[in-house]
Amino acid sequence: MTTAEPVTIFDSLVGEITQHYHRGRVLVAIDGADGQATHGFAESLAAAMRSRSWYVLRLGMTPGAASDIPVATLPHPDKYRADEDYSHLRAIVAKFRESKLAVDPSVPEVPADAMLIVDGRFLLRPELRGIWHFGVWLEGDMHLRDESLEAQVQYTRDSAPRAAADAIFDVTNAASPARVWADTC
Structure with a gap:
């Protein structure tokens, strides 16, 4: 692949997301087992969205990940439990939707057309699926403990x-x- 191809991939993904959600506050989940991969992918998507003049906020669910949003407590990234508490994440999402998520003093409110990109593990679980407008699943060869x-x-x-x-x-x-096309038709 040439170095231009990843840019084309993210431009294409931005086009797909904005085709369906061209206005409003959009929530995107980047899910996958590899925290570095989800973080890097989310950062590249955020850069592509910003190049199209979108206001973008980032939230990394992996401990130590850079984030635009202060995070107090999030679920443990190496465990998957049905009773996991995602109330803090839901509170962040609610504040984003209501334009009350002030993270930058120069921008006291989230603009009407903005995107929150969240990356981490277990984000496409049934308990959270309803909060995302668009979900991305990342897969690949990785070695996990x-x-x-x-x-x-x-x-x-x-x-x-x-x-x-x-x-x-x-x-x-x-x-x-x-891109993996896994159509069933």
Whole structure:
């Protein structure tokens, strides 16, 4: 792949998202087992959205990930439990939707046309699917620790995030993500 191809991939994804959600406050989830891959993909998508003059906020669910939004407590990224508490994430989303998520003193309110891109694991679980306008599933070759691998297997088996995603990308080569078309027609 040439270096221009990833840019084309993100431009195409931006076009797809904005075709369906061209106005309003849009919520996008980037889900996958590899925290570095989800973070890098979300950052590239945010850059592509900003190049189209969108106001974009970022929230990384992986501990230590850079985020535009102060985060107090989020679920443990290596465990998948049905009783996981996502109330803090839901509160952030509610504030974003209501334009009350002030993260920049120069912008006291979230503009009417804005995007919140959240990356992390287990975001396309059934309990959270209804809050996203657009979901991306990232897959690829990665080595996970036993506990993390067990959680990922349980998540993909029980929650079918691949089937819930609006777009699927293979990030085996993170520098050149490839769109996976998994149409059933």
